[in-house]
Amino acid sequence: KNEVEQSPQNLTAQEGEFITINCSYSVGISALHWLQQHPGGGIVSLFMLSSGKKKHGRLIATINIQEKHSSLHITASHPRDSAVYICAVRETSGSRLTFGEGTQLTVNP
């Protein structure tokens, strides 16, 4: 069992829909990252958070440290949001990141 679990694995939405991707982890962490990977392979860091909530444009990330859970929300989704979204945690015991398997999001026009 992976220390970082994401759900769903695959998500298809219609343009304009509100999207939620979930991440649960089983270890103590100092930070949680949300990353976006496009089909070409390049990865972009969306958020790094250790508590509360962050917002950037149509993207919102929340984290509940007690419940060891984070969510990534996309409002007014667009086809260009289609990508793999990856959750990664930095454990308190070390400096490395542990990654979830990713959520493949497809937004249809």
Next chain:
Amino acid sequence: ETGVTQTPRHLVMGMTNKKSLKCEQHLGHNAMYWYKQSAKKPLELMFVYNFKEQTENNSVPSRFSPECPNSSHLFLHLHTLQPEDSALYLCASSQDSRLSAGAYEQYFGPGTRLTVT
């Protein structure tokens, strides 16, 4: 553009070849990372360098040999690879990798798609 470049973007090599992957960051960061992404598997950390010193080797086979001549450049030397080493190899950088320094965002390069025949 993330400020991290990787060359080549695609590489096909035979099992007896020797090749090198190059990563360069223009962000003034002190930490650099190599990751491997195999099909249908999560990203795996391979190596971490902080201030040119290797701080992590995640049990990587010796056929992968990293080199960090300065904080801006990172190489991954490849020799006698196996077909199962075919994957996307991603480089990343951050301000500092030390736990004591706090958590910093990592900036990723576009990756090198490696195929071993």
